[in-house]
Amino acid sequence: MPQSLFQKVWDAHTVRQLANGQTQLLIGTHLIHEVTSPQAFGMLRDLGLPVLMPHRTFATVDHIIPTNELVEPYKDSLAQAMMDEVRKNCAEFGITFFDRATGKQGIVHIVGPEQGITQPGTTIACGDSHTSTHGAFGAIAFGIGTSQVRDVLATQTMALGRLKVRRIEVNGKLRPGVYAKDVILHLIRQLGVNGGTGYAYEYAGSTFEHFSMEERMTVCNMSIEGGARVGYVNPDETTFAYLKGRPYSPTGAAWDTAVAGWKSFASDPGAPYDDVVKIDAATIAPTVTWGINPGQGISIVENIPSPETATSADDKAGIIEALAYMKLPAGKPIKGTKIDVAFLGSCTNGRLSDFREVAKYLKGRKVAAGVKAIAVPGSQIVALQCEKEGIDRVLRDAGFEWRAAGCSMCLAMNPDKLIGDQLCASSSNRNFKGRQGSPTGRTVLMSPLMVAAAAVTGTVADAREVFAVN
């Protein structure tokens, strides 16, 4: 009987059925960061429980870390307290912590793959909804709450109901100037922000087969924005090539054994799916959001929706609310909308290939007057590599601030925030009201190259025109 990767990984990690019908699922790899873990350690102490498998939890610091003033103690004493807490907890419970001093610190979803901790056929959990990123390697990766962080620390398992699986096939070649980010923004627009509720998304088709690991991560990362808690791509030679030689990857004979095992987890031909969606890659254009959730997207050449064109009463209410917040004109082109801030970075688009692509086109160009542009590498390793390749120089010369690694303005828990109703062209993943640190701040999500185009023109722009991409 052919099976999907989801089913195989789920079955291999099933410990037993619980009284309420949920599964006690073994979580092989647990990633933690400073924001959603301290309370979990507090709960462990209250219960007098140890960490069951401390060697299977890995920690870093990303959400609150400043990206320009790195000397401790931080000016923000609350941020410093969180930093101290994660250090203390890792030391006390014997957990590996990728602190800044290790040179391996970064956004948790960038660190895991970079270190080779993220592997095919495994289960991964982290107290962060973008944990779905790790599915790019053919892992089943769940974003969880803090009580579940406690559960995983104490038992290396959690209670979960099984998800359905939707296969999303994207076939064909993306048009020039169209990126993985556009693919996922397009999918969320098509399937809705809650279209994936109850599902794991299996991304497949020739577009994904040709994608690099970093492109696959960008798509899997935003599965949750479409309501899907889990998103994955079947492991293949691209996956294995990425993992070979990484610090936590198997070596020698163990490598060959591991690869054989990883291959066996890939979905079988003819595996059953609860739903199948097919998309032609050629229909996807550079996509930007105009509203207050990631499903409110349009291609750069479309007009901003107007309440009159709404498809339902709900849709109409949604458009009215979004346009009022975004202060955007109904029915007018999104292209040309003035921006105040350009943000390059995040667990969606803060990887080496993102900065390489931007640098390729940004050479010799300048950020428009009045635009604050910041580039935040996703990890210290990404930063270092960019610096070796001179990418940071290109960005600085253009007028971007080159910062240290962290989540930064994706959710603005550190000092990088929008002010007032500033509009930010952002390579991040969420355009919710107030997401980027100001209760009236406005976010337009887009690919990194589109952020670069917005930065140099000072407006939401078509990168294909601005940089003559063809």
Next chain:
Amino acid sequence: MALAKITSVTGRAVPVVGNDIDTDRIIPARFMKCVTFDGLGEFLFYDVRQDPTTGRDTAHPLNEARFKGATILLSGANFGCGSSREHAPQAIQKYGFKAIIAESYAEIFFGNSTTLGLPCVTAAREDIEKITAAVEQDPQAEVVIDLVKLEARCAGQTVKLAQRESARDALINGRWDAIGELLDGIPAVKETARKLPYLAA
């Protein structure tokens, strides 16, 4: 540890109308700079309850005196979408809410809430509108959420509720926090881990 069997919730309700109310809106990220969940209740819906420019209270229903003391939150579709932050249901619970009735929930929020013993039930749009109309007319009206019969009663009306069976079972049988059961399974956990090459070593 013995957990309460949550078979029903009775209280006054407040409608927070709208779809796709995300967890950033429920509790803005800046209030997550904390190492405990204490005190989160006061920041519930902070940025939509206070005008960011004037600092004055907005017309948000949680600011309305007539809804003070409500323990049941009414809302729309895809409630709790976005970030996995447990700070969101923690803030809702610490503010004083005991249950939520909405059209649908985001996956992670639903699980986080259930684990805290905060029942999230769903009802059809028109039924939520019926309850909303009743409490708009009489904010003192008592709403009863019956998890055993899966129905809500308010002002002489009865509407149907739904809830994922695993969550309903856990709530009514007092096993909504799975930690005890998960701990009991540790010998089996070790057995399962031994069979997986990446964990066996």
